Structures are given as structure tokens and as C-alpha cells.
Amino acid sequence: xxxxxxxxxxxxxxxxxxxxxxxxxxxxxxxxxxxxxxxxxxxxxxxxxxxxxxxxxxxxxxxxxxxxxxxxxxxxxxxxxxxxxxxxxxxxxxxxxxxxxxxxxxxxxxxxxxxxxxxxxxxxxxxxxxxxxxxxxxxxxxxxxxxxxxxxxxxxxxxxxxxxxxxxxxxxxxxxxxxxxxxxxxxxxxxxxxxxxxxxxxxxxxxxxxxxxxxxxxxxxxxxxxxxxxxxxxxxxxxxxxxxxxxxxxxxxxxxxxxxxxxxxxxxxxxxxxxxxxxxxxxxxxxxxxxxxxxxxxxxxxxxxxxxxxxxxxxxxxxxxxxxxxxxxxxxxxxxxxxxxxxxxxxxxxxxxxxxxxxxxxxxxxxxxxxxxxxxxxxxxxxxxxxx
Amino acid sequence: xxxxxxxxxxxxxxxxxxxxxxxxxxxxxxxxxxxxxxxxxxxxxxxxxxxxxxxxxxxxxxxxxxxxxxxxxxxxxxxxxxxxxxxxxxxxxxxxxxxxxxxxxxxxxxxxxxxxxxxxxxxxxxxxxxxxxxxxxxxxxxxxxxxxxxxxxxxxxxxxxxxxxxxxxxxxxxxxxxxxxxxxxxxxxxxxxxxxxxxxxxxxxxxxxxxxxxxxxxxxxxxxxxxxxxxxxxxxxxxxxxxxxxxxxxxxxx
Numbered sequence: 001x002x003x004x005x006x007x008x009x010x011x012x013x014x015x016x017x018x019x020x021x022x023x024x025x026x027x028x029x030x031x032x033x034x035x036x037x038x039x040x041x042x043x044x045x046x047x048x049x050x051x052x053x054x055x056x057x058x059x060x061x062x063x064x065x066x067x068x069x070x071x072x073x074x075x076x077x078x079x080x081x082x083x084x085x086x087x088x089x090x091x092x093x094x095x096x097x098x099x100x101x102x103x104x105x106x107x108x109x110x111x112x113x114x115x116x117x118x119x120x121x122x123x124x125x126x127x128x129x130x131x132x133x134x135x136x137x138x139x140x141x142x143x144x145x146x147x148x149x150x151x152x153x154x155x156x157x158x159x160x161x162x163x164x165x166x167x168x169x170x171x172x173x174x175x176x177x178x179x180x181x182x183x184x185x186x187x188x189x190x191x192x193x194x195x196x197x198x199x200x201x202x203x204x205x206x207x208x209x210x211x212x213x214x215x216x217x218x219x220x221x222x223x224x225x226x227x228x229x230x231x232x233x234x235x236x237x238x239x240x241x242x243x244x245x246x247x248x249x250x251x252x253x254x255x256x257x258x259x260x261x262x263x264x265x266x267x268x269x270x271x272x273x274x275x276x277x278x279x280x281x282x283x284x285x286x287x288x289x290x291x292x293x294x295x296x297x298x299x300x301x302x303x304x305x306x307x308x309x310x311x312x313x314x315x316x317x318x319x320x321x322x323x324x325x326x327x328x329x330x331x332x333x334x335x336x337x338x339x340x341x342x343x344x345x346x347x348x349x350x351x352x353x354x355x356x357x358x359x360x361x362x363x364x365x366x367x368x369x370x371x372x373x374x375x376x377x378x379x380x381x382x383x384x385x386x387x388x
Numbered sequence: 389x390x391x392x393x394x395x396x397x398x399x400x401x402x403x404x405x406x407x408x409x410x411x412x413x414x415x416x417x418x419x420x421x422x423x424x425x426x427x428x429x430x431x432x433x434x435x436x437x438x439x440x441x442x443x444x445x446x447x448x449x450x451x452x453x454x455x456x457x458x459x460x461x462x463x464x465x466x467x468x469x470x471x472x473x474x475x476x477x478x479x480x481x482x483x484x485x486x487x488x489x490x491x492x493x494x495x496x497x498x499x500x501x502x503x504x505x506x507x508x509x510x511x512x513x514x515x516x517x518x519x520x521x522x523x524x525x526x527x528x529x530x531x532x533x534x535x536x537x538x539x540x541x542x543x544x545x546x547x548x549x550x551x552x553x554x555x556x557x558x559x560x561x562x563x564x565x566x567x568x569x570x571x572x573x574x575x576x577x578x579x580x581x582x583x584x585x586x587x588x589x590x591x592x593x594x595x596x597x598x599x600x601x602x603x604x605x606x607x608x609x610x611x612x613x614x615x616x617x618x619x620x621x622x623x624x625x626x627x628x629x630x631x632x633x634x635x636x637x638x639x640x641x642x
Contacts, residue, residue, distance in 0.1 A: 018457060019584055022464060026578045060581030072581035082581070271619075 002267065003032055004088060007259045009297045012304055016077070023078045027085035030059060035089035040349040042211040048092055049211065050172065057127025061086070061097050063105035069121035071105070077307035080252035084303075087253035088260045091359035092212030094253040099168045100124060102245035104131030107177050107188055110241065111233035116190065120175060132173035134164035134191075134217045135239050141166075142372050142387075145236050149180040149219065151187060157226060158182070160189060160197075160219040166366065170215030171202040177230070178219065179239050188233035189224055197222030208358040244317050247367050251306060251323035254331035254363055255299045257356040261338035262292045264352050268342055279341075288337045295330035302326060318380040325373035332360040389443040389541065389563075392496070393434040393507040394489060394521075395427040395462065397455040398514040411608045414514070423458050425571045426509030432576040433539055433569055434507055435466040441541060444468045446503075448492065450485055452477035456592055463587035464579035470592035471496065481604035482515075486523030488597035493528060495595065505546065508568040510535050515606075525566035532566040533559050537573045 006028070013021065034052055042049050056062065060072040065079040074082070087094035105124050108116055123129040140146045149162025160180055164170075176191045176198075191198050202215040230238070266289055269280035279285050302323045309315035335357035339346040346353050364370055375386045399405065399414050400422040406415040423431075434445045447462040449455045450473040459470035473488055480488070497503060506528075508521030518534070525532030538549030538556070546565055550557040561567075579587070622631040636642045 018460065019588065022461065022579065022584050023581055026581065026584070029578055058580060059578060060583075064581050072585055074581055074585060078581075 004028065004260065004263060007262060007293065007296055007300075009293055010301065012300055015304065016081075020075070020078045020081055023074060024081040024085055026059060027061070027082050028088075030055070031085055031089040031093075035093060039090045039093075039211060040352075040355065042092075043090070043355050044210070044349055046206070046210045048096065048172075048213050052093075053096070053127045053130065056097065057125065060125075061101075062125050062127060063101040063109070063121070066101070066105060066109050066121075069109070069117055070125035071121070075307075076248070076310040077304065080249065080303055080307050083249040083253040084256035084259075086256065088256035090211050090355065091253070091257060091363055092209055094249070094256070095168050095209065095212050098246045098249045098253070099133055100127075100131055102249055103133035103242050104175065104177050106245050107133075107230060107233060107238065107242050108190070111188060111230040111238055112190075113227070113231050115227065116230070120190070124175075129174040130169055130172055132167050132169040132176045132217070133242065134167055134170075134176050134178040135243075136164060136166045138163055138165050142369055144179070144239065145186070147179065147181060147186065149178070151180040151182040151189060151229075153182065154223070157223045158189065158229065160191065160222040160224060162219050164217040164219075166203070167200075167215055167217055169213050170200045170217050172213050173200070176217060177242075178217065180219075182229075185234060186236045186239065188230035188238055190228040190230065191219070191222065191224055192228075195222055195224060209362040210358075240317070243367055244320050247320050247324040248306065248310060248315075250363060250367055251299075251320065251327045252303045254327045254360060255296060255303060257360060257363075258292070258296050258299065258327075258331040258334040261335045261353050261356050262289070262296055265289065265292065265338035265341045268345070268351075272343075285341060288341055292334045292337055295334060299323075299327045299330050316380075318377055321368065321373040321376040324368060325370055325377070328360065328364045329370065332357070332364050335360050389437065389441045389504040390501060391434040391437050391443070391445045391505045391507060392448060392493065392503040393427075393430045393445065393462070393467070394448045394524075395423040395431065395458055395509070396449060396512045396514075397421050397451045397458045398424060398512060407609055407611060411610075412606060413609065421454070421457065422513075423461075424509045424511070424513035426511065426513075426569060428509075428576040429571055429573045430507040430509050430569045431462045431465060431467060432574045434505075435577075436574065437505065437539075437541060438468075439466075443504075446471060446496070448473065448489065450480060450488055450597065451475060459592055460587050461579060463590045463592075464583040465577055466583060469590065472592055472594050473597045474594055475597070475599065478599075479602070479606060480599065481602045482517045482519035482523060483603055484600050486520045486527060487600060489520065490524050490527035491597065492595055493524070496593075502564055504563040504565075505541070506530070506564070506566045508566070510568045510570045521566055521568035528564075528566070530564055530566050531561045532568070533561060534568040536567050536569045539567060539569065539573065 063071040064074050067073040083094050086097055108120050135144050137147055152159045174193045178189050178191050179186055197220045199218045200215050269285050270278050272279050306323050338353040339357050342351050342353055345351055379385045399416045400420040408415045438445045445467045446469040447459055447467045448471040456472055463470055473492055511518045522532055533548040535550050536548045537551050540547050546561045548559045548567055622628045
């Protein structure tokens with residue numbers, strides 16, 4: 001494979017600032033140098049490349065769109081481009097940055113006390129601490145409001161009990177943002193690794209997102225200090241705000257995976273010869289390639305406008321849902337088409353398509369399933385909640 | 389210590405390029421721009437020297453306003469200040485370029501103090517005249533080593549290493565001096581996201597040099613014929629081995 005060129009059929013690059021292009025260039029070059037040579041092996045072994053975390057931190061990938069506390073403070077389009085380039089490498093890599101930035105640093109930044117911000121944010125930005133986000137439970141995925149994890153006020157501390165699952169970084173996290181009901185209302189708590197009664201275990205046997213840490217968190221009479229409650233995070237709205245940040249990054253990220261698959265398939269179809277000519281000569285193949293390019297281009301336009309709205313502070317969560325839903329759908333479809341065009345080669349890790357394709361099955365489902373995002377937008381346009 | 393590094397905006401011709409209709413230049417309309425790999429290393433070396441010894445680094449280029457993009461990239465990596473010798477974008481020959489840079493160095497030094505080191509890339513990726521660094525050293529009457537692949541500063545002196553066949557040539561230079569470096573001296577860093585954001589606020593000083601009469605005129609460029617993408621299948625499985633070995637011998641790998 002030649003080096004990733006990117007896909008820009010509609011000249012969107014002309015709308016980017018020098019900084020945005022420079023940031024994309026940094027991330028793209030880093031992914032080429034550090035990720036592409038090892039990622040297929042990581043995926044095969046079911047290993048996240050932890051050794052890259054210090055470099056990701058040094059380059060400013062964690063909490064990049066937050067301001068102060070050692071964060072880069074980039075705009076949301078630059079942040080999106082960063083996510084796109086990371087996921088062009090692997091969804092597991094983008095997930096790491098999403099969780100650290102949007103689901104751990106963002107809630108501390110938004111709902112935390114000044115002491116909490118000072119204590120955790122610079123260390124999370126430097127990658128000295130790795131974080132995770134505990135919302136989903138074994139019995140409560142799409143319906144987080146039904147969570148069973150509880151927090152009890154025990155005078156000078158809180159006692160947490162419950163189980164969280166499908167937690168990216170669970171088994172390696174130094175700090176967890178855990179959501180639990182205190183007197184029936186959802187609150188956010190910071191739980192540090194090593195706290196008695198707090199433990200984690202990896203989830204084994206994944207066929208998707210293999211280059212990523214995924215696990216469960218267990219809270220058994222886990223006592224945490226009073227100052228570890230996020231003071232401004234009250235109600236389910238708080239974790240949903242975090243998810244909006246992460247979903248925004250996903251809307252951009254999956255386009256990166258789709259671009260990688262399209263570019264690889266296009267190159268393959270121009271080189272692979274059957275019946276005496278490149279398979280790109282055949283009409284059925286061209287149609288697939290054009291469909292892939294069309295959907296990628298539409299998704300890029302969605303992302304760009306979504307980024308503008310977010311930077312202007314005007315974005316609605318329903319618009320993020322629309323983009324997350326659409327872009328995950330098309331990315332998965334593009335990856336499947338690429339896998340198809342690669343023929344038998346497409347099932348091996350020598351090519352990227354099947355790795356992205358299986359990863360995207362996860363991304364399609366996590367951070368709000370396709371169904372849930374459909375019903376969020378459905379509720380918005382009809383005024384009727386279909387999931388209650 | 390104070391280090392100045394000089395760079396040149398050049399088209400990034402990594403993939404394919406076309407010539408202008410008059411055949412005298414590369415058509416840059418659809419190309420990205422960059423600096424030469426040797427200069428990337430010179431920038432990295434300047435940043436490392438200042439990280440190690442303290443002081444200040446500056447990056448200078450002669451070129452059109454658009455060349456500020458290349459200065460910003462160096463600033464994003466950690467260089468402290470930028471200097472743009474702004475031109476109308478027309479070609480400057482090596483003598484004219486060196487004259488303008490030497491003049492700018494004198495001006496900058498009279499304002500802010502002398503540079504201990506002036507660094508260049510060994511040659512630019514586009515013209516490749518190998519002259520500017522050496523000419524600037526001559527104009528400023530400073531010692532110069534070209535093609536350097538190792539550099540350190542100790543006790544007020546610079547030690548420069550050049551690769552010789554199978555070994556090293558080692559030179560000691562008094563400061564101030566001029567050094568042109570080659571790719572391989574270090575591995576240049578990528579600018580961090582924080583660095584890119586901070587670079588926006590760093591100062592770029594603009595000077596307008598007088599363009600002297602050109603002594604060297606580029607008459608034209610010729611594109612090499614494109615290499616075809618032909619592929620020959622030598623055979624399948626074990627049967628392909630003897631032919632593959634033959635090919636490897638043919639290209640001198642074994």
C-alpha cells in the first residue's frame with residue numbers, strides 16, 4: 001500500500017484553516033509512522049499499543065479541544081480531523097482518545113471543582129493517568145436511566161455498589177468517572193485505581209475492536225472521599241452531555257476508517273487484473289467505488305457543518321445523533337464493499353478492510369446504537385418519544 | 389545560545405508534478421508546500437540545541453508571503469521567532485539569496501545580539517545548488533562546515549561530524565559559525581497540537597530585501613519519462629524461487 005493520501009472530492013480542504021491542516025498533517029504523519037506498521041499485529045494479538053500513549057499525550061491528542069490545564073485548545077473542526085486521522089489508523093486508537101478526552105477529561109472539566117480539575121486534567125493530558133467512563137451496566141445499555149449502581153452518603157464518604165460493563169480502558173485505567181444513583185438521582189464520581197472495593201477485568205473473546213482495552217468495573221462497598229463527587233453533575237443529563245462530545249468525535253472518526261477502506265480498495269481495483277484487465281474496468285466494480293466515494297463525501301460535508309455549529313455553540317444533540325447514525329452506517333457499508341472488492345485478500349489482515357469492518361460493528365453500536373439515534377431524531381421531528 | 393536556522397519553501401513533489409506551459413518551472417497550483425528534509429533536520433537541531441543550552445532560536449526564509457506557512461510550522465515545533473524576507477515570489481539565484489540573508493543576519497544581530505550558530509540544510513529540495521549556506525558564511529566571514537551529520541556545542545565551540553567512507557571527519561569550529569546539515573543528523577519531531585496553537589501567537593518579523601541583478605538564469609526543466617507500473621509474475625509457490633533468486637542477483641541484492 002502507498003501512503004494514505006486522504007479523500008477530498010469536493011475540495012473541502014479549501015475551507016480548512018492552516019492550523020486545521022497542520023494538525024491533520026501531524027496526526028496523519030504520526031499514524032503513518034507509528035501505528036500503521038504495527039496495527040494489524042496488535043489487532044491479531046488482541047493488544048492495544050499502550051506504548052504509544054506517551055507519544056499521543058506529547059502530541060496533544062488528549063482533551064485537545066479543551067482550554068487550559070495543559071490541553072491544546074484546538075477548535076472542533078481540528079479536533080474532528082484529529083479523530084478522523086486516528087480512526088483511519090484504527091477505531092481502537094480513536095476510542096482511546098475519545099474516552100480520555102470526551103468521557104473523562106470533559107466531565108471533570110465541565111462538572112468538576114477547581115481542585116478536581118487541577119488534580120486530574122494536566123496529568124490526563126500528559127497521559128500519566130489513563131481514564132475510563134463507567135455508565136453502561138449489564139442490564140442497562142440503551143436505557144442508562146435504569147442504572148442499578150448506587151451511591152450512599154455515609155457521612156464523611158460515599159459508598160458505591162454496582163457493576164459497569166463495556167468500559168473502554170477499564171482494566172488499565174488509573175481513574176474512572178463512574179455514574180451512580182445517590183438518593184435516586186444520577187451523579188458522577190471519580191474513583192481511583194486501588195480504592196478498596198474497586199476492581200476491573202478485561203472482556204475476552206472480542207472479534208471486533210481487538211486493538212482496544214475493553215472490560216468491566218466492579219464496585220463492592222467501595223468507599224470514596226466526599227471530594228470525589230463531581231459537584232455540577234446532577235441528573236442523567238450530565239453523562240449524556242459527555243456522550244454528545246464522544247459521539248461528535250465518532251461522527252468524524254468513522255469517516256477516517258471509511259477513507260482508509262475506499263483508498264485501499266480503489267488502489268487494489270486498479271492493480272488487480274482479471275480477464276486480462278484491471279478489475280476497476282468492470283462496471284459493477286466502478287459502481288461500488290462511486291457509491292463509496294459518494295457516501296464518504298456526504299459524510300465529510302455533514303462533519304464539517306457539524307463542526308461549525310459546535311464551534312458557534314449552536315449544535316443540538318439531535319444533530320450530533322443524525323451525524324453519528326449516518327456516518328457509522330456509511331462507514332460500515334464502505335468497509336463491507338471494500339472487503340468485497342478485495343476478494344479473498346479482503347479477509348486477511350494484510351489489508352485494512354476487514355479490521356476496519358469488524359471494528360465498525362462496535363462503533364455502530366456503542367455510544368448510542370443505530371436504533372437509539374434513529375429514535376432521538378425521530379422524537380425531535382415528531383415530538384413523540386418512541387422509546388418510552 | 390542563539391541559533392538561526394534558514395529554510396526554503398519548496399513544492400512537495402512526493403507524488404507527481406507537471407511543468408508550467410513555458411517549461412521553466414514546476415506547476416505548483418495543485419501542490420502542497422514544505423521544506424527540504426535536510427532543513428527539517430536543521431530546524432530540529434536548532435530546537436534541540438536551545439533545549440539543551442537555553443537561549444533563543446529563530447527561523448528565517450526568503451520567499452513570498454505564503455512562505456510564512458513554513459515559518460509557522462517551524463514555530464509550531466518549538467522555534468521561538470520567525471523572520472520573513474518577503475519577495476514577490478520570483479526566482480532568486482543563490483548569490484542573491486545569500487546576499488539578502490547575510491544582510492538580514494547583520495540587521496537582526498545589530499538589533500538583538502549575535503547568533504552563535506547559523507544553520508542551513510545541506511541543499512534545497514528544488515534547486516539543489518548547494519551554495520547558499522557557504523555563501524552566507526563567506527559574506528559574514530564565519531567558518532563553515534557543510535554536509536554535517538553530528539553537531540554539539542561545548543565550551544564555546546562547535547564540534548561538527550561529517551560522514552566519510554566508513555568513518556567520520558570531526559571538525560572543531562569557533563563560535564559564531566555556519567553549519568549546513570544533512571538528513572540523518574536527527575529524527576525531526578512532529579509539531580504538537582499545543583505547538584501549532586502557540587505558533588499562531590509567535591512573532592514573524594518581515595523585512596523587504598532589495599533584489600539584485602540575477603547572475604544565474606534557469607533556462608528550463610525537463611521531466612524524466614514516467615516509469616511504467618509493469619509487473620511481471622515470476623511464478624507461483626516454490627516454482628517461483630529460482631527466478632526470484634535470479635532477479636535478486638540481477639538487481640544486486642544478493
